[in-house]
Amino acid sequence: GQNIDQPTEMTATEGAIVQINCTYQTSGFNGLFWYQQHAGEAPTFLSYNVLDGLEEKGRFSSFLSRSKGYSYLLLKELQMKDSASYLCAVVDGTALIFGKGTTLSVSS
Amino acid sequence: ETGVTQTPRHLVMGMTNKKSLKCEQHLGHNAMYWYKQSAKKPLELMFVYSLEERVENNSVPSRFSPECPNSSHLFLHLHTLQPEDSALYLCASSPQTAGSTDTQYFGPGTRLTVL
Numbered sequence: 573g574q575n576i577d578q579p580t581e582m583t584a585t586e587g588a589i590v591q592i593n594c595t596y597q598t599s600g601f602n603g604l605f606w607y608q609q610h611a612g613e614a615p616t617f618l619s620y621n622v623l624d625g626l627e628e629k630g631r632f633s634s635f636l637s638r639s640k641g642y643s644y645l646l647l648k649e650l651q652m653k654d655s656a657s658y659l660c661a662v663v664d665g666t667a668l669i670f671g672k673g674t675t676l677s678v679s680s
Numbered sequence: 681e682t683g684v685t686q687t688p689r690h691l692v693m694g695m696t697n698k699k700s701l702k703c704e705q706h707l708g709h710n711a712m713y714w715y716k717q718s719a720k721k722p723l724e725l726m727f728v729y730s731l732e733e734r735v736e737n738n739s740v741p742s743r744f745s746p747e748c749p750n751s752s753h754l755f756l757h758l759h760t761l762q763p764e765d766s767a768l769y770l771c772a773s774s775p776q777t778a779g780s781t782d783t784q785y786f787g788p789g790t791r792l793t794v795l
Binding site: 576602603605607612613614615616617620622659661663666667668669670671672673 | 684720721722723724725728735736738770781783784785786787788789
């Protein structure tokens with residue numbers, strides 16, 4: 573079956589670093605996306621990994637290990653505006669399978 | 681960001697009503713998608729259209745009926761819905777035909793409440 577797991581909630585303070593983990597078990601794998609979704613808004617693209625390793629993009633980095641079925645999103649120098657839900661999604665064939673999302677709350 | 685627009689943004693309807701959700705993408709993409717987002721649940725893929733042809737229907741009840749008249753517009757026709765259908769309905773589009781690993785661009789969603 574299809575299963576994507578992420579923590580439900582996380583909290584952190586401004587300026588800190590936070591790592592959001594995602595583990596997946598899917599019948600197929602053609603890559604993994606991370607999306608950010610602020611409350612009441614559309615999910616927006618953050619990163620895409622298809623090969624093992626770390627992809628860095630500014631304050632955000634994403635890591636993938638296909639053998640372990642594992643990815644993480646690393647957010648550095650946290651800002652209040654980073655408070656949002658972070659969605660992990662795996663490309664399986666023609667479909668994008670989403671996890672339930674991790675709600676990150678950043679406090680001052 | 682106005683790449684993918686959805687109307688209405690909020691909709692309240694009774695179980696006997698018929699309504700339609702509209703999605704329009706201004707990005708020149710070839711694939712369009714309908715997702716359902718319920719509280720505490722993952723986004724659920726409902727329908728996929730590629731070059732105006734439906735390529736996927738994820739066991740969605742027939743009270744939801746999609747329509748894709750052209751590659752820029754996607755509709756979701758609703759009739760005799762149930763209260764458990766209350767959710768955020770998101771539309772998305774991607775550049776190439778469905779099945780590729782292109783990034784999907786989402787609209788802001790329609791918040792639907794069924795009374």
